[in-house]
Amino acid sequence: MAFELPPLPYSRDALAPHISEETLNYHYGKHHQAYVNNLNKLIEGTDHENAPLEQIIKDAAKDSSKAGLFNNSAQVWNHTFYWHSMKPGGGGKPTGAIADKIDADFGSYDEFAKQFKAAGGGQFGSGWAWLVLKGGKLEIRKTPNAETPVTEDGATPLLTMDVWEHAYYLDYQNSRPGYMDAFIDNLINWDFVNQNLADAS
Numbered sequence: 001m002a003f004e005l006p007p008l009p010y011s012r013d014a015l016a017p018h019i020s021e022e023t024l025n026y027h028y029g030k031h032h033q034a035y036v037n038n039l040n041k042l043i044e045g046t047d048h049e050n051a052p053l054e055q056i057i058k059d060a061a062k063d064s065s066k067a068g069l070f071n072n073s074a075q076v077w078n079h080t081f082y083w084h085s086m087k088p089g090g091g092g093k094p095t096g097a098i099a100d101k102i103d104a105d106f107g108s109y110d111e112f113a114k115q116f117k118a119a120g121g122g123q124f125g126s127g128w129a130w131l132v133l134k135g136g137k138l139e140i141r142k143t144p145n146a147e148t149p150v151t152e153d154g155a156t157p158l159l160t161m162d163v164w165e166h167a168y169y170l171d172y173q174n175s176r177p178g179y180m181d182a183f184i185d186n187l188i189n190w191d192f193v194n195q196n197l198a199d200a201s
């Protein structure tokens, strides 16, 4: 059973002007597709051929000889999670349970936004910023390259922001802060975050 590129939850031009159709043509249509294709080649004829994606990621993370399998499987998962972390007309202050939880654990939405942006900006080179639930508390993470909280015991990912240059270079060139502002103010899908929080609780 080969993996397939999961459908985007919106059309490729739906996030414009914050993220352009051209960016999604490359980022979703080429990069994400390439991770899926590479993963399928790497698992073909192996014990992982019929394994769930999360199991492949966790197994590969424990074996340094399987770096290619880890990178491609984790990037398939991370990107699918990232597409769902955004929606047209999203961003800004959340509502629902996540709003109360952010106030309780960060003090305010502004403090959350500041820390989330600092995580993305502080990730030198390629990587990801995350909001996770661990031990009943919200925490922010940054991870390099393909690394993902999926491998962290007890941590549930709630939200992610891709800070690889391929996520923003066509629209923002070198300005990662400009991309991160657009993500936080205009794109975060708080419905998805609320659903992940509810599933984890």
Ligand code: MN3
Binding pocket: 027, 031, 079, 162, 164, 166, 167
């Ligand atoms: Mn990416």
